[in-house]
Amino acid sequence: DAGITQSPRHKVTETGTPVTLRCHQTENHRYMYWYRQDPGHGLRLIHYSYGVKDTDKGEVSDGYSVSRSKTEDFLLTLESATSSQTSVYFCAIRQGASYNEQFFGPGTRLTVL
Amino acid sequence: EDQVTQSPEALRLQEGESSSLNCSYTVSGLRGLFWYRQDPGKGPEFLFTLYSAGEEKEKERLKATLTKKESFLHITAPKPEDSATYLCAAHSGNTGKLIFGQGTTLQVKP
Numbered sequence: 001d002a003g004i005t006q007s008p009r010h011k012v013t014e015t016g017t018p019v020t021l022r023c024h025q026t027e028n029h030r031y032m033y034w035y036r037q038d039p040g041h042g043l044r045l046i047h048y049s050y051g052v053k054d055t056d057k058g059e060v061s062d063g064y065s066v067s068r069s070k071t072e073d074f075l076l077t078l079e080s081a082t083s084s085q086t087s088v089y090f091c092a093i094r095q096g097a098s099y100n101e102q103f104f105g106p107g108t109r110l111t112v113l
Numbered sequence: 114e115d116q117v118t119q120s121p122e123a124l125r126l127q128e129g130e131s132s133s134l135n136c137s138y139t140v141s142g143l144r145g146l147f148w149y150r151q152d153p154g155k156g157p158e159f160l161f162t163l164y165s166a167g168e169e170k171e172k173e174r175l176k177a178t179l180t181k182k183e184s185f186l187h188i189t190a191p192k193p194e195d196s197a198t199y200l201c202a203a204h205s206g207n208t209g210k211l212i213f214g215q216g217t218t219l220q221v222k223p
Contacts, residue, residue: 040215041215042200042213042214042215042216043157043200043202043211043213044213045210045211058210059210090156090157100144100145100147100162100204100211101145101147101159101162102147102159102211103159104149104156104157104158104159105156106155106156107154107155107156
């Protein structure tokens with residue numbers, strides 16, 4: 001357990017509505033990541049952060065934005081949810097620049113109707 | 114292009130029947146090969162990191178090995194509680210990102 005919580009754990013929403021997922025960590029890690037996991041695609045990186053207010057895009061960033069106003073929280077926002085964004089979303093942390101391992105949270109299952 | 118491929122997609126074993134899972138990678142400037150275990154409805158759980166060809170790591174019934182092109186996760190005398198999806202990921206020195214394979218789902222029957 002890397003001290004990562006995600007909220008909500010499950011969410012059902014409708015197409016076109018905005019959605020924000022939260023990742024919270026308690027161990028002051030600098031690096032945080034958002035992934036989505038879909039059958040047939042494995043885990044794919046959406047966005048990541050390397051410090052407060054420092055974020056960058058991953059391979060599947062279209063339709064998503066992120067914010068990190070404090071070290072412990074990394075927010076993922078779907079500005080206008082689409083059915084293709086139905087997925088399981090995982091947050092991960094990396095303990096520091098000298099460590100390449102990432103540790104994952106419990107996930108959020110999002111369904112967009 | 115960085116790529117990680119796992120095989121087989123699914124594997125069914127009898128309890129005690131040893132086997133291996135394969136992870137083939139094509140990654141620029143490998144900076145670590147990682148194995149994770151994922152149980153249904155949960156996040157991936159870190160198992161091992163391997164950094165250089167010839168390196169081996171062990172944990173209970175699991176042993177991970179690494180060559181210049183692939184990694185193997187050997188499972189010796191598995192038990193039903195080893196049933197899970199096993200994920201492999203390679204850290205690309207070129208992009209600084211983790212590239213994941215699609216996983217191997219292991220089922221061990223008593």
